[in-house]
Amino acid sequence: xxxxxxxxxxxxxxxxxxxxxxxxxxxxxxxxxxxxxxxxxxxxxxxxxxxxxxxxxxxxxxxxxxxxxxxxxxxxxxxxxxxxxxxxxxxxxxxxxxxxxxxxxxxxxxxxxxxxxxxxxxxxxxxxxxxxxxxxxxxxxxxxxxxxxxxxxxxxxxxxxxxxxxxxxxxxxxxxxxxxxxxxxxxxxxxxxxxxxxxxxxxxxxxxxxxxxxxxxxxxxxxxxxxxxxxxxxxxxxxxxxxxxxxxxxxxxxxxxxxxxxxxxxxxxxxxxxxxxxxxxxxxxxxxxxxxxxxxxxxxxxxxxxxxxxxxxxxxxxxxxxxxxxxxxxxxxxxxxxxxxxxxxxxxxxxxxxxxxxxxxxxxxxx
Amino acid sequence: xxxxxxxxxxxxxxxxxxxxxxxxxxxxxxxxxxxxxxxxxxxxxxxxxxxxxxxxxxxxxxxxxxxxxxxxxxxxxxxxxxxxxxxxxxxxxxxxxxxxxxxxxxxxxxxxxxxxxxxxxxxxxxxxxxxxxxxxxxxxxxxxxxxxxxxxxxxxxxxxxxxxxxxxxxxxxxxxxxxxxxxxxxxxxxxxxxxxxxxxxxxxxxxxxxxxxxxxxxxxxxxxxxxxxxxxxxxxxxxxxxxxxxxxxxxxxxxxxxxxxxxxxxxxxxxxxxxxxxxxxxxxxxxxxxxxxxxxxxxxxxxxxxxxxxxxxxxxxxxxxxxxxxxxxxxxxxxxxxxxxxxxxxxxxxxxxxxxxxxxxxxxxxx
DNA sequence: TTGTAGGCGTTATCAT
DNA sequence: ATGATAACGCCTACAA
Numbered sequence: 015x016x017x018x019x020x021x022x023x024x025x026x027x028x029x030x031x032x033x034x035x036x037x038x039x040x041x042x043x044x045x046x047x048x049x050x051x052x053x054x055x056x057x058x059x060x061x062x063x064x065x066x067x068x069x070x071x072x073x074x075x076x077x078x079x080x081x082x083x084x085x086x087x088x089x090x091x092x093x094x095x096x097x098x099x100x101x102x103x104x105x106x107x108x109x110x111x112x113x114x115x116x117x118x119x120x121x122x123x124x125x126x127x128x129x130x131x132x133x134x135x136x137x138x139x140x141x142x143x144x145x146x147x148x149x150x151x152x153x154x155x156x157x158x159x160x161x162x163x164x165x166x167x168x169x170x171x172x173x174x175x176x177x178x179x180x181x182x183x184x185x186x187x188x189x190x191x192x193x194x195x196x197x198x199x200x201x202x203x204x205x206x207x208x209x210x211x212x213x214x215x216x217x218x219x220x221x222x223x224x225x226x227x228x229x230x231x232x233x234x235x236x237x238x239x240x241x242x243x244x245x246x247x248x249x250x251x252x253x254x255x256x257x258x259x260x261x262x263x264x265x266x267x268x269x270x271x272x273x274x275x276x277x278x279x280x281x282x283x284x285x286x287x288x289x290x291x292x293x294x295x296x297x298x299x300x301x302x303x304x305x306x307x308x309x310x311x312x313x314x315x316x317x318x319x320x321x322x323x324x325x326x327x328x329x330x331x332x333x334x335x336x337x338x339x340x341x342x343x344x345x346x347x348x349x350x351x352x353x354x355x356x357x358x359x360x361x362x363x364x365x366x367x368x369x370x371x372x373x374x375x376x377x378x379x380x381x
Numbered sequence: 382x383x384x385x386x387x388x389x390x391x392x393x394x395x396x397x398x399x400x401x402x403x404x405x406x407x408x409x410x411x412x413x414x415x416x417x418x419x420x421x422x423x424x425x426x427x428x429x430x431x432x433x434x435x436x437x438x439x440x441x442x443x444x445x446x447x448x449x450x451x452x453x454x455x456x457x458x459x460x461x462x463x464x465x466x467x468x469x470x471x472x473x474x475x476x477x478x479x480x481x482x483x484x485x486x487x488x489x490x491x492x493x494x495x496x497x498x499x500x501x502x503x504x505x506x507x508x509x510x511x512x513x514x515x516x517x518x519x520x521x522x523x524x525x526x527x528x529x530x531x532x533x534x535x536x537x538x539x540x541x542x543x544x545x546x547x548x549x550x551x552x553x554x555x556x557x558x559x560x561x562x563x564x565x566x567x568x569x570x571x572x573x574x575x576x577x578x579x580x581x582x583x584x585x586x587x588x589x590x591x592x593x594x595x596x597x598x599x600x601x602x603x604x605x606x607x608x609x610x611x612x613x614x615x616x617x618x619x620x621x622x623x624x625x626x627x628x629x630x631x632x633x634x635x636x637x638x639x640x641x642x643x644x645x646x647x648x649x650x651x652x653x654x655x656x657x658x659x660x661x662x663x664x665x666x667x668x669x670x671x672x673x674x675x676x677x678x679x680x681x682x683x684x685x686x687x688x689x690x691x692x693x694x695x696x697x698x699x700x701x702x703x704x705x706x707x708x709x710x711x712x713x714x715x716x717x718x719x720x721x722x723x724x725x726x727x728x729x730x731x732x733x734x735x736x737x738x739x740x741x742x743x744x745x746x747x748x
Numbered sequence: 749t750t751g752t753a754g755g756c757g758t759t760a761t762c763a764t
Numbered sequence: 765a766t767g768a769t770a771a772c773g774c775c776t777a778c779a780a
Contacts, residue, residue: 087757318685454773
């Protein structure tokens with residue numbers, strides 16, 4: 015037992031067992047089958063150019079000896095690795111991991127393997143990661159939720175492989191992308207809230223300048239306009255897409271003379287923070303304030319109350335991205351910009367606005 | 382604009398641009414630098430066997446021409462790919478994705494790339510995925526939360542590469558593993574709950590037979606024993622580690638003549654379901670029933686109320702797994718079984734037991 | 749300090 | 765229908 019940091023390690027020297035044996039090569043199989051290695055290659059690829067009987071025999075031998083053709087050697091000659099590189103800012107994020115899952119499944123179904131690289135939003139690491147992809151000669155690249163698109167541009171274009179971005183925050187820099195229809199989705203929730211009689215509807219956004227925040231904000235504005243609600247700049251605050259920052263942003267809203275009666279959040283994570291802030295102010299959701307999210311993460315149906323939100327088909331977006339990357343890899347020379355529909359999911363975090371109280375209870379200053 | 386499923390695709394044929402050009406090879410650089418390719422190879426590896434001046438010149442040329450040595454070709458000759466395979470049952474899981482993140486970071490720091498394979502708990506896919514790994518000649522394999530360990534056994538052993546399992550559910554089948562100290566962790570929470578005066582403490586487990594469930598259950602039992610609380614089999618129910626099944630299991634507990642006053646759940650996801658069931662029965666957490674989880678997922682601090690739970694250092698576990706895989710890859714021939722300490726995190730889902738009511742309010746049947 | 753030759757395990761192109 | 769031979773891009777002797 016050796017102590018190692020917070021973990022205990024048991025190390026027991028194993029007796030025999032030298033170095034690992036090499037896997038059999040195509041030549042080994044050829045020798046066993048008494049044929050030349052090209053014949054083995056053909057048999058294994060079910061080429062019609064080889065006698066059915068011998069082909070069967072060869073395959074049997076290969077099978078029995080546990081032969082697995084080296085994708086390394088094959089890639090060297092065919093000049094394609096059936097491999098793609100996937101760059102994420104962090105896998106440990108419920109949105110990203112769903113997209114990753116969709117990508118991996120589709121890739122796998124087509125015989126592709128995926129290199130996962132978690133940049134952790136560190137530019138240094140990001141550069142390294144992309145260089146690795148270059149060295150590994152990936153056939154294509156997918157980047158999700160890139161917040162540093164511009165950084166990639168020179169490196170990636172140098173690699174001369176197709177690249178698809180999922181929910182890029184700096185569109186325009188790349189040609190191919192898969193994105194949700196942010197505007198329509200945000201407009202739908204905001205309209206839903208307006209339909210419940212709310213007039214003081216806040217927008218709790220992501221960081222300034224990100225594409226999806228800009229689009230969702232535009233959807234919010236459009237819904238206000240459609241409902242004839244005047245836009246109040248004081249009801250717009252910004253977080254960073256995570257609960258902590260959203261809490262602070264919500265605190266700001268609640269400190270207003272007249273706080274909003276509803277708040278549309280940039281995403282579910284922000285809504286989590288907003289709800290927490292609201293509770294900590296002794297208020298209730300949705301009785302005092304309605305809250306909406308965006309994404310429909312798994313957790314959205316298990317918050318208290320369950321969250322009204324806009325569903326992004328995350329896994330499907332991953333599939334689509336991979337499907338189209340495959341197309342590009344196969345030589346399809348075209349521009350691909352995919353926009354996906356979202357879906358409004360009404361749960362219990364939104365309710366009819368309270369009838370206005372004679373003079374409000376919370377703010378000290380009457381108006 | 383072409384409609385495609387739920388997505389809209391814009392395809393615009395691009396004018397010029399034929400097929401992608403090949404990346405420069407070491408020979409191209411050699412020609413440019415007026416040296417032989419081995420010299421280039423040496424220069425790029427900072428070998429002392431090459432004139433410092435020329436080495437610098439060569440590197441400059443390589444840099445300028447965007448040369449990236451092919452890991453494919455290198456792997457073929459060196460017989461190691463600096464690549465590992467990572468098998469998960471699903472990435473789209475907050476526990477798994479944290480572990481994956483830790484593994485990826487560590488791998489990357491050591492110049493390794495990771496192939497991610499999401500088996501989706503489908504045995505067919507699982508087999509395929511491992512075969513891909515074999516063909517790609519990965520240097521090692523990590524499998525997280527394997528629920529099908531036995532299935533891998535024959536395939537993996539055939540590959541002759543080191544394998545490390547993280548939180549395996551069928552220990553013993555493999556030699557190398559990284560696991561949390563389940564028993565101690567579960568005992569700590571259960572003891573915490575007992576310390577709050579609870580006597581009717583339920584255990585809401587995972588599926589029967591899984592190692593971590595067995596161990597956590599043992600911890601629960603140990604805590605009861607230590608507190609002098611008799612074990613009641615009726616207070617033990619089983620879910621499947623996810624909220625839905627846990628809800629049903631909790632429903633069962635609440636239907637008892639005398640429901641528990643506290644419930645220790647197998648993991649946070651189960652606790653989510655339990656809390657929801659409790660709420661749907663018109664009861665409150667923790668006033669009526671205390672609830673505990675296990676894992677300390679990100680979400681655990683954002684539930685209402687925030688969840689008392691046992692923290693697993695998920696990312697760290699990934700790091701450790703990768704660190705030790707690296708060791709094994711480098712030829713260290715030993716048995717590695719790592720056990721990590723957990724940490725009790727007390728939040729607000731646990732409270733002192735209510736003083737016993739004269740005759741209980743809920744059950745209709747008096748006893 | 750540098751260049752030449754050979755080979756890693758495939759597939760591809762010729763012959764036969 | 766099959767075999768010999770040559771790549772693919774790199775590294776590692778060995779020779780100069």
